Amino acid sequence: xxxxxxxxxxxxxxxxxxxxxxxxxxxxxxxxxxxxxxxxxxxxxxxxxxxxxxxxxxxxxxxxxxxxxxxxxxxxxxxxxxxxxxxxxxxxxxxxxxxxxxxxxxxxxxxxxxxxxxxxxxxxxxxxxxxxxxxxxxxxxxxxxxxxxxxxxxxxxxxxxxxxxxxxxxxxxxx
Amino acid sequence: xxxxxxxxxxxxxxxxxxxxxxxxxxxxxxxxxxxxxxxxxxxxxxxxxxxxxxxxxxxxxxxxxxxxxxxxxxxxxxxxxxxxxxxxxxxxxxxxxxxxxxxxxxxxxxxxxxxxxxxxxxxxxxxxxxxxxxxxxxxxxxxxxxxxxxxxxxxxxxxxxxxxxxxxxxxxxxxxxxxxxxxxxxxxxxxxxxxxxxxxxxxxxxxxxxxxxxxxxxxxxxxxxxxxxxxxxxxxxxxxxxxxxxxxxxxxxxxxxxxxxxxxxxxxxxxxxxxxxxxxxx
Ligand code: SF4
Ligand code: SF4
Numbered sequence: 001x002x003x004x005x006x007x008x009x010x011x012x013x014x015x016x017x018x019x020x021x022x023x024x025x026x027x028x029x030x031x032x033x034x035x036x037x038x039x040x041x042x043x044x045x046x047x048x049x050x051x052x053x054x055x056x057x058x059x060x061x062x063x064x065x066x067x068x069x070x071x072x073x074x075x076x077x078x079x080x081x082x083x084x085x086x087x088x089x090x091x092x093x094x095x096x097x098x099x100x101x102x103x104x105x106x107x108x109x110x111x112x113x114x115x116x117x118x119x120x121x122x123x124x125x126x127x128x129x130x131x132x133x134x135x136x137x138x139x140x141x142x143x144x145x146x147x148x149x150x151x152x153x154x155x156x157x158x159x160x161x162x163x164x165x166x167x168x169x170x171x172x173x174x175x
Numbered sequence: 176x177x178x179x180x181x182x183x184x185x186x187x188x189x190x191x192x193x194x195x196x197x198x199x200x201x202x203x204x205x206x207x208x209x210x211x212x213x214x215x216x217x218x219x220x221x222x223x224x225x226x227x228x229x230x231x232x233x234x235x236x237x238x239x240x241x242x243x244x245x246x247x248x249x250x251x252x253x254x255x256x257x258x259x260x261x262x263x264x265x266x267x268x269x270x271x272x273x274x275x276x277x278x279x280x281x282x283x284x285x286x287x288x289x290x291x292x293x294x295x296x297x298x299x300x301x302x303x304x305x306x307x308x309x310x311x312x313x314x315x316x317x318x319x320x321x322x323x324x325x326x327x328x329x330x331x332x333x334x335x336x337x338x339x340x341x342x343x344x345x346x347x348x349x350x351x352x353x354x355x356x357x358x359x360x361x362x363x364x365x366x367x368x369x370x371x372x373x374x375x376x377x378x379x380x381x382x383x384x385x386x387x388x389x390x391x392x393x394x395x396x397x398x399x400x401x402x403x404x405x406x407x408x409x410x411x412x413x414x415x416x417x418x419x420x421x422x423x424x425x426x427x428x429x430x431x432x433x434x435x436x437x438x439x440x441x442x443x444x445x446x447x448x449x450x451x452x453x454x455x456x457x
Contacts, residue, residue, distance in 0.1 A: 013269075031365035035377050063374070066220055067365040068329035072339050081330075088224050102373040107221035114222075114233070118215040120184035129372065138375065142410060142444070149442050151189050159215040164281065168236060171279040172229040 004052045011086040012079060019076040020044045026070035026080050036060040040070055040080045043087075056091040062100035093174055105132040115169050118159020123152045176300060179241045179248045179288065180208035183255035184216050190252070190402035192439035196424035197251045197293060199433050203309055204301045208249065211241050217258040220369040231272065232279045234262035238290075239282040247289045249296060251424075253401035254368075257326035257334065259290045264333045292327060293424070294400055295336040298344045303351050311432040313353025316454035319421070320359045320394040321345040322385070324366060324404040339363065345423055349398060352430040359392035361385055366407040375411070382411045389418055395450060398423050410444045419447030429456065 002010070009016045020041060027039040038046065038060045046055050055061070061084050070080035091098060098104035109129035113120050126143065146152045159165055186194035201208055214237050223230035238259065241248045250256040266273045267286050277284055297306060323342050331339035342362060349356045366385060367378030385408065389397055396419045399405050408420045420443065429436040429451075437457060440447050451457040 031367075031381060032377070035374075063370075063377075065325075065365060065368045065370055066224065067325040067368065069325070069363075069365070072329045072331055085223055085227065089227065092225060100374070103370065104225070106369070106373040107225050110219065110221035111225070111229075114216045114218065119187070120216055120219075122184075122188045126372070133373070139372075145444070146189060151191060151442060153188070156187055160213050164236060165215050167281065168229065168232045168279055172226055172232055174226060 004050050004055075005047050007090075008047055008083060008086055011090070012082050014079050014082065015077045017044050017078050017083060018048060020074075020078045021076065023075060025073045025075065026078075029069040029073055030064075031067055031069065032063045032065055036063050040064070040084075043083070044078070044080070053096070055087060056094065056096040057099055059099040061087040061091065062098050062103045089174070102133045102135065105129060108132065111169075115166065117156075118162055118165045119156065121154070121156050121158075123154055176205065177207040177209060178246050178291070178296070179244055180210045181214055181237060181241070181248055181250045181255060181259070182210065183250070183252040185252055185254075185402035189406060190422075192425060192442050193251060193402055193405070193422045195435060196422055196428050196439060199435055200424045200427045200431070201249075201293070203428075203431055203433065204297065204305065206249075206296065206301065209244065209246075211237055211248070212243070214240065217255045219254055219258065223258070223261070228276070228279070230258065231262045231265055232276050234259045235266065235276050235284055236280050236282075238262065238288060239280060239284055241288045242285050245287065247291045247296070249291055249293055251293050251400065253292070253324060253326040254403050256290065256292050257329075260333050263290055292336065292400065294327070294344050294348065297348060299336075303347060306348065306427070307351045310352055310430045312430055312456065314349075314426060314430050314454075314456060315353055315355070317354040317426070317451075317456065318357050318393060318395045319349055319354050319398040319426075320357050320389045320392055321349060321362060321423075322366075322397045322399045322404060322408070322420075323362050324399065324401050325363065325368065326403075327400060328363060345398065345400065348423060349426065352426055354426065357389075357392045357394045359388060359394070361388045366404050367411070368403055368407070371403075371407050371411060378407055378411050379413050382407055383413055383416055386412050386416050386418055394418065396421060396447065398426065412445075417445045419443065419445050419450050421447060
């Protein structure tokens, strides 16, 4: 059986993360480190230490906003941002799910909306997210204000060739 | 010049003033926009966070459609721009992935259409002198800080049109428009991006810090080229802490004396009109 480290490296398909020498440049520049329970460079160490469950069940991997500051600054070209993507996908695929449930629910609502119309329709996507998350009332005033200004419309132009869009979703479906 | 145009979903919705101002400024500068035929969403953060192949296939569908015309693709939305550049990067580096994505999308990808941001096109193809020649109302008294955010320039080997730590092209455009651009060290700091809906409290904290730093730099407004940054900066600052925020194209249109800016400014949450009226720019 593959180690956690081997599996992550294989999925990143780039520079092996054990090149990290823990200079902590990534962590120092990470805008989300203040909200994460493990610093980005610590996640590398945890992977090396085979802490699979702990990493995949952490909020850290969901709080990463993919700002790409870490990969921009890493002296060893360790792609922490891509590593976070890989870890999120592993958490979904292995059924661990997301500690930050609403972040994943937002992504699901967003993708479901593309699948429906080829393009995001912001109001229907938001309604879908709100129903999924149960967070019904936040941002109501803002939404109403945007409707009034004509920024949100329930009918926005969609992609015509929806067959090709649905085909992309079918063929990239993770088992 | 003629370019293919990818507006993306935001520019048809909450960022419609960006779409309209890009169109208006492009027209004035002699850039003809041809919208990509039947485009679809790039998948944004949600696709690459959860499904790598989907995140490449969605932009690839649009790139393949764009390649039918032999011209550059202009993408004003920093987030879409980043997803397209990332897809291009992977498709050009990994022949196996490319073959798989071509099968999924049902078309051949040549890599023939350059993916460009309007900042890059205006500075490098149109030229700042040509822009300066169109300015009829210098934005005197406007003291913006330029806010590039994350997705225009990172990672540098993917985005590649300006320095990733201290970019200057947007500052140069604003200076040509007559604005008194303020230097600051938060040009490429993150605003919290897509967490704005699901983790609002974190984003409020990040935006408040940016606003505080902009004030400290002596700015009276912020300027962006990203609908996600705009949404966060304009709507997520706590109480009355926010300075007005502009798309750079709105200011370009204003300085060029075009019709439209006043209507666009009305759409912002933090109304920039009192500031502009105070400076006799409106
Ligand atoms: S910047 Fe690179 S080498 Fe330094 S701690 Fe982060 S991943 Fe490791
Ligand atoms: S990409 Fe993620 S881990 Fe890297 S600096 Fe940004 S938020 Fe932190």
